[in-house]
Amino acid sequence: MSDLDDLYREVILDHNRTPQGKGDPHAEAHSHHELNPSCGDEITLGATVDEAGTISSLHWEGQGCSISMASASVMSALLTGASRDDAFARIEEFREMLRSRGAVEPTEELEDAAAFQGVGKYVMRIKCAMLGWVALEACLKESAAA
Amino acid sequence: MSDLDDLYREVILDHNRTPQGKGDPHAEAHSHHELNPSCGDEITLGATVDEAGTISSLHWEGQGCSISMASASVMSALLTGASRDDAFARIEEFREMLRSRGAVEPTEELEDAAAFQGVGKYVMRIKCAMLGWVALEACLKESAAA
Amino acid sequence: MRDNGSVSSPDLGRARRADFPFFSSHPDAVYLDSGATSQRPDAVIDAEVDFVRSDYAAVHRGSSVATGEATWAFESARERVAAFVGAGERELVWTAGATDALNMISLGISDASAGLGDDSLALSAGDEIVLTEAEHHANLIPWQRLAKRTGAVLRPVGVDADGLWSIDAMRAVVTPRTRLIAFPHVSNVTGQIAPVGDVVELARSVGALTVLDACQSVPHMPVDVSALGVDFAAFSAHKMLGPTGIGALYGRAELLDALPPARTGGSMITTVTLDEAEFLPAPNRFEAGTQPVSQAIGFGAAAAYLSALGMGAVRAHEERIAEALVEAASRTPGVRLVGPAAGHERAAIASVIVDGVHAHDVGQFLDDRGVTIRTGHHCAQPLHRALGVASTTRASASVYTDLDDVARFGEALGEVRDYFGVTA
Amino acid sequence: MRDNGSVSSPDLGRARRADFPFFSSHPDAVYLDSGATSQRPDAVIDAEVDFVRSDYAAVHRGSSVATGEATWAFESARERVAAFVGAGERELVWTAGATDALNMISLGISDASAGLGDDSLALSAGDEIVLTEAEHHANLIPWQRLAKRTGAVLRPVGVDADGLWSIDAMRAVVTPRTRLIAFPHVSNVTGQIAPVGDVVELARSVGALTVLDACQSVPHMPVDVSALGVDFAAFSAHKMLGPTGIGALYGRAELLDALPPARTGGSMITTVTLDEAEFLPAPNRFEAGTQPVSQAIGFGAAAAYLSALGMGAVRAHEERIAEALVEAASRTPGVRLVGPAAGHERAAIASVIVDGVHAHDVGQFLDDRGVTIRTGHHCAQPLHRALGVASTTRASASVYTDLDDVARFGEALGEVRDYFGVTA
Numbered sequence A, B: 001m002s003d004l005d006d007l008y009r010e011v012i013l014d015h016n017r018t019p020q021g022k023g024d025p026h027a028e029a030h031s032h033h034e035l036n037p038s039c040g041d042e043i044t045l046g047a048t049v050d051e052a053g054t055i056s057s058l059h060w061e062g063q064g065c066s067i068s069m070a071s072a073s074v075m076s077a078l079l080t081g082a083s084r085d086d087a088f089a090r091i092e093e094f095r096e097m098l099r100s101r102g103a104v105e106p107t108e109e110l111e112d113a114a115a116f117q118g119v120g121k122y123v124m125r126i127k128c129a130m131l132g133w134v135a136l137e138a139c140l141k142e143s144a145a146a
Numbered sequence C, D: 001m002r003d004n005g006s007v008s009s010p011d012l013g014r015a016r017r018a019d020f021p022f023f024s025s026h027p028d029a030v031y032l033d034s035g036a037t038s039q040r041p042d043a044v045i046d047a048e049v050d051f052v053r054s055d056y057a058a059v060h061r062g063s064s065v066a067t068g069e070a071t072w073a074f075e076s077a078r079e080r081v082a083a084f085v086g087a088g089e090r091e092l093v094w095t096a097g098a099t100d101a102l103n104m105i106s107l108g109i110s111d112a113s114a115g116l117g118d119d120s121l122a123l124s125a126g127d128e129i130v131l132t133e134a135e136h137h138a139n140l141i142p143w144q145r146l147a148k149r150t151g152a153v154l155r156p157v158g159v160d161a162d163g164l165w166s167i168d169a170m171r172a173v174v175t176p177r178t179r180l181i182a183f184p185h186v187s188n189v190t191g192q193i194a195p196v197g198d199v200v201e202l203a204r205s206v207g208a209l210t211v212l213d214a215c216q217s218v219p220h221m222p223v224d225v226s227a228l229g230v231d232f233a234a235f236s237a238h239k240m241l242g243p244t245g246i247g248a249l250y251g252r253a254e255l256l257d258a259l260p261p262a263r264t265g266g267s268m269i270t271t272v273t274l275d276e277a278e279f280l281p282a283p284n285r286f287e288a289g290t291q292p293v294s295q296a297i298g299f300g301a302a303a304a305y306l307s308a309l310g311m312g313a314v315r316a317h318e319e320r321i322a323e324a325l326v327e328a329a330s331r332t333p334g335v336r337l338v339g340p341a342a343g344h345e346r347a348a349i350a351s352v353i354v355d356g357v358h359a360h361d362v363g364q365f366l367d368d369r370g371v372t373i374r375t376g377h378h379c380a381q382p383l384h385r386a387l388g389v390a391s392t393t394r395a396s397a398s399v400y401t402d403l404d405d406v407a408r409f410g411e412a413l414g415e416v417r418d419y420f421g422v423t424a
């Protein structure tokens, strides 16, 4: 597999073409806007956490490159229905995987999100992949504080 | 002769010890203050030009290194009594000699001022040697305009 | 890929690569990001390194022979760069870069307006600053800040759907209250070349100052700021084969002597007391603190290198590259080229939008094919908003760019949409 | 010349010269002007040149692999320099130099005071800025300008006949209206070392900010800005074996996020419209335009070089040099040493006044003897006015300075008055 194909794995291109979790973020209890200033890509993501601490609903809108859009989509599929603590753990794990530049192997818990491992090699794309995850993290922190 | 001795010729050290032309510059018709900002050396020089266009009187005060003080002294001796046009010519010649970094030989007209030829090798000292001459030039320009 | 048999200048393009160590390290590289920053030739690197290794000393301070020699080298570099753009020696100020130079003007006018210096340059509430929607942020945000500080008003000249502004549109915006017109000599996105003479004439008709952002012109064509008649200009060394960390501010002598220095400190003063400081005349009044000394030597060497090539020849070479870039972009299906239409004058800059593929993805694909270009908004968000996209993919050239580079760019561009599965 | 048999550190002084190409070109040079600017070791020159020759690309803009790698190198250099002074990564801003860094603070506070940004940093008329009479112009004039812009008042702490200021004198000047205290960690003329802890405590007692001019400390002793507790600090690479054209501003994270950026342009923004720009958090909000990229790599290498030597060892070495300088000056008839008396703590900086001989002439004589020192007011006119002279002759050391250098300095100093025919 070439570096490029390792970056743009099939699952990423698929999610980019048919993204999951798209919808009105402002209909959720908490929402957050994230921007990548170097390219202008942006995501607004909303999440609702129920009393049991479970992410009961999660929707986003935005525009950006295939990495940022597919990543938000994969995350929606992975974390809708997850507990807040599990979500924090997955977000951290995802961040670690990217920052390690390929050194940290993803666990099975990351499921499809493991496909983003190749992004770590491309420093300038890490922010793209993190965009939706950072927005969710902000929503969850807000919900935990509330 | 070492470079240093070529810089500090006997005539320069002499003029430094017993400077000529010292006196109240403000008693003259025109006076001008010159500062070397890199070391704080300064000279205030005054000159009076009579109707015939002759520098009838010239006095200065100031503090500075041996080069700047001796140069003002040598200039006083050389140009007191000179015509304004001759003075402009000598000032220009002196400047040329210094700026040429030793390439331009002084003419006999410069008399003792020729001793400053060695200064041209020391870029940072050219300003010192010019200090009094620049002040006189300003006075003469003012007198010519009046 | 090119089939019309035209060749680039024998002295430029591939022939020049031998001078650039970057290409020895990367013989197959297609480097089309010179608009962001250029590679440096050995002549520039060596001038700086030789100076640092053997002749390094403080400049303009103290009286040692070493300092004298270093000062001499430093000031000779200034003469060289000044001559390169048709400026007088006293009219060329070293800055940290073009951005710093533009801020020096806007911050200086702010101080003048606040009564800290010559009030001939002061702005009042309601005065107008004209600039274009094509501006690089460096020639936009400093004026926004100046407007906020003084109550002056920004009057933008809009761009059309291709990102182009016109002198007619500028004429419609300029009024008797216009005090300053800031504009890009060459747009870093569209490659549009400004009608400088018309702008200067327009500015003079209302008594406004002109500020020329010359970042993308000075490295690529003959520029004579005195002949152009602009009041201020700014450019950076790192886009013209020189080092990072240095740029230049040009200003007409009498304006520079009137402009308050925004940055203050050592080496720019005459007398300093605890309460007051008197400033030197230009250029030194703007050069507070230890200057980018070795970088100035490198900048001088870059100007000398380009002078030896001849800026007329450089422009002729890059015109051919520009044509080829336009052709490559135009012939690729699903690709929209912004800026001047084929057949019209432009710099060797081509920004494209690939239908259905985000610029980041285009860039990544080209990068994988060994083609380094630049993606993003290129520090020109208002222009991109007018183009209706967040980002574009930009190819830009320099003296070492060859038609082969353009061919490789065109080839890779042709494959992008396939790779991402976008149907034509 | 030294007769007490003490030797300098085996790892520093002469032993280090092999690392510095300047000394291969000038094997007999006695370079005692490191306080003005230091020589650069191969490790620093090579780090920068290798980067420029093979890895050069734009940073923080675009998405290419080359840009990614260059950005990585650039940010690693930041981590290194930040760690070197005990700052967090987000607390270290690249600047054009220390002067630029100090202006960034004063211009930022000016904008805050004018309502352009967070008003927690705003000054009002009558607020007080305390600084010392020993200030370098870089830590004086920016505050004069700030005072003029805001109506704040400067309250100087005087120096004594040796050029020394004291914490007691500062206590007498500080009032509840004091909003900021600017002071030199080490005076570039006297070598006095500030009681930083006391100043910070004093500042906190009245809620004032502290600005540390660390130009002459960071290159010569262990400095941990977080442990010192200062709010802002500034230093330059070229005085610590690094390149010209780059320096650093340290600021506590929350202060940097509140301080308006004085210089605006590309790469420091989030969203820009024609009317408004939103700025990034620190440190990027202060880094408008193309940064001194290769210089940052060199700066990082300089910090790494000094770290490897160990700043404790560097200080110990320079303490011995300082002692020897004091001894050499003290034993020479007709020479007056300014600054701390023998036996008292000082940096390896010694400024002298030779009775009857102007500093320029002293400097020229020493220069002729192969001893490079610095003459003039060293950008500290108020301090020199207090000393009663227009200029002094200064010797200053670095890691490559040896006791032999001091001996040669002392010898030449002993001959000066004779040469100029001044009777003892």
Ligand SMILES: Cc1ncc(COP(=O)(O)O)c(C=O)c1O
Binding pocket: C266, C288, C289, C290, C291, D035, D036, D097, D098, D099, D100, D136, D138, D139, D184, D186, D187, D188, D213, D215, D216, D236, D247, D379
């Ligand atoms: C104490 C002190 N502060 C500030 C500066 C200014 O540093 P720079 O010229 O590198 O901006 C210097 C050096 O000249 C200095 O010694």
Ligand SMILES: Cc1ncc(COP(=O)(O)O)c(C=O)c1O
Binding pocket: C035, C036, C097, C098, C099, C100, C136, C138, C139, C184, C186, C187, C188, C213, C215, C216, C236, C247, C379, D266, D288, D289, D290, D291
């Ligand atoms: C048109 C234009 N103006 C200004 C700038 C800013 O130049 P610098 O980043 O070198 O300060 C650039 C380059 O980025 C540019 O292309």
